[in-house]
Amino acid sequence: xxxxxxxxxxxxxxxxxxxxxxxxxxxxxxxxxxxxxxxxxxxxxxxxxxxxxxxxxxxxxxxxxxxxxxxxxxxxxxxxxxxxxxxxxxxxxxxxxxxxxxxxxxxxxxxxxxxxxxxxxxxxxxxxxxxxxxxxxxxxxxxxxxxxxxxxxxxxxxxxxxxxxxxxxxxxxxxxxxxxxxxxxxxxxxxxxxxxxxxxxxxxxxxxxxxxxxxxxxxxxxxxxxxxxxxxxxxxxxxxxxxxxxxxxxxxxxxxxxxxxxxxxxxxxxxxxxxxxxxxxxxxxxxxxxxxxxxxxxxxxxxxx
Numbered sequence: 001x002x003x004x005x006x007x008x009x010x011x012x013x014x015x016x017x018x019x020x021x022x023x024x025x026x027x028x029x030x031x032x033x034x035x036x037x038x039x040x041x042x043x044x045x046x047x048x049x050x051x052x053x054x055x056x057x058x059x060x061x062x063x064x065x066x067x068x069x070x071x072x073x074x075x076x077x078x079x080x081x082x083x084x085x086x087x088x089x090x091x092x093x094x095x096x097x098x099x100x101x102x103x104x105x106x107x108x109x110x111x112x113x114x115x116x117x118x119x120x121x122x123x124x125x126x127x128x129x130x131x132x133x134x135x136x137x138x139x140x141x142x143x144x145x146x147x148x149x150x151x152x153x154x155x156x157x158x159x160x161x162x163x164x165x166x167x168x169x170x171x172x173x174x175x176x177x178x179x180x181x182x183x184x185x186x187x188x189x190x191x192x193x194x195x196x197x198x199x200x201x202x203x204x205x206x207x208x209x210x211x212x213x214x215x216x217x218x219x220x221x222x223x224x225x226x227x228x229x230x231x232x233x234x235x236x237x238x239x240x241x242x243x244x245x246x247x248x249x250x251x252x253x254x255x256x257x258x259x260x261x262x263x264x265x266x267x268x269x270x271x272x273x274x275x276x277x278x279x280x281x282x283x284x285x286x287x288x289x290x291x292x293x294x295x296x297x298x299x300x301x302x303x304x305x
Contacts, residue, residue: 001050001053009049009053013049013052013053013056013083014049016083016086016087017049017052017079017082017083017086021079021082022045022048022049022079025048025075025079026074026075027048027072027075027076028040028045028048028075031044047076048075048076048079049079049083051073051076051077051079051080052076052079052080052082052083053080053083054080055067055077055080055081055083055084055092056080056083056084056087059084059088059090059092060088060090065090065091065092065093066092066093066094066095067080067081067092067093067094067095068094068095068096068097069096070096070097070098070099070100070107071096071097071098071099072099072107073096074094074096077094077096078094080092080094081093081094100146102135102139103135103136103138103139116128116131118183120184120188120214124214124215124218125180125184125188125189125191125192125215126191126192126195126196126214126215126218126219127218128179128180128183128184128192129176129180129188129189129192129193129196130176130192130196130218132172132175132176132179132180133169133172133173133175133176133196134172135172135175137162137166137169137171137172140162140169140171140172140175141159141162141171143175144158144171144174144175144178147175147178147179148174148175148178148179148182149178149182150174150178158170158171158174159171177189180192191211191215192215194207194210194211195207195211195215195218195219198211198219198269199219204269205268205269205270208268208269208285208291209268209285211285211286212286213286213287213288213289216285216286216289220291220299220301223299223300223301224300224301225300225301225302225303226247226248226249226300226301226302226303227247227302227303227304227305228242228246228247228302228303228304228305229246229304229305230281230304230305232246232279232304233279233280233281233283233284233304234280234281235278235279235280236278237278237279238275238276238277238278238279239267239272239274239275239276239277239278239279240253240256240257240275240276241279242279242302243256243292244256247300247302249292249294249300249302256275257275259294259295260272260273260275264294264295265292265293265294266292266293267283267290267291267292267293268283268285268290268291269291269293281304284304288303288304288305289301289302289303289304290302290304
């Protein structure tokens, strides 16, 4: 489109598609019939022409004959096939599938919130696994049929288990396993499961030192963070000073001392017995982080830079 002016577009593309044709689209009729509070903007009305031209351009320059999408794109895609037919008489086809929605009616898509990417740079394997593990029972029943290669008999057996004891969530667990292994790997799945169990594991301290930075940050997403200098971990600073002066996790040494005496202070999931011990870089997780825990549920991350 970069060298295509609006006037050129109106003259060369607009002449092939009538307003009557555009008005006949279900997406347009629904908006005009009052289903949308704000009516139909010019941008929304002409979007089908823009997407149709996109298909035409790919057809002419790349030999593209098929455009696929969700069922909500049927009108836009068929405008493209019609534009190709009327412009150069070429072959073009549309293939759509039922739109996959979530329990709240929202659709999967990069413009929606709370969605996932296949690329681990955008959604880590841990978050990917957690997404499927936490879907509703109704969604799990649908998704396991759509996104896995399990047989009908296997799925029905898992659904029967779910019906007996929904609290065990066998549908979600199997769905999360199948999809995570398919998209990432068995190893990524195993690591995600292990990370999920860290907070409740007796070997949490050992496991924390094994997980990567991305998983660590996902695991403790949303907790308060404090920054310190790596030079603070040269052994010259006591742990009590690190947690009250360098990083103000505690407002006072008295509060920290009292919590430690009550056995309620942990660093990297290990109880702190001596608050006067030297803080060194041996505390670092993923070479950069220290996890501090107050009581059972309050977590803080210290970042050493």
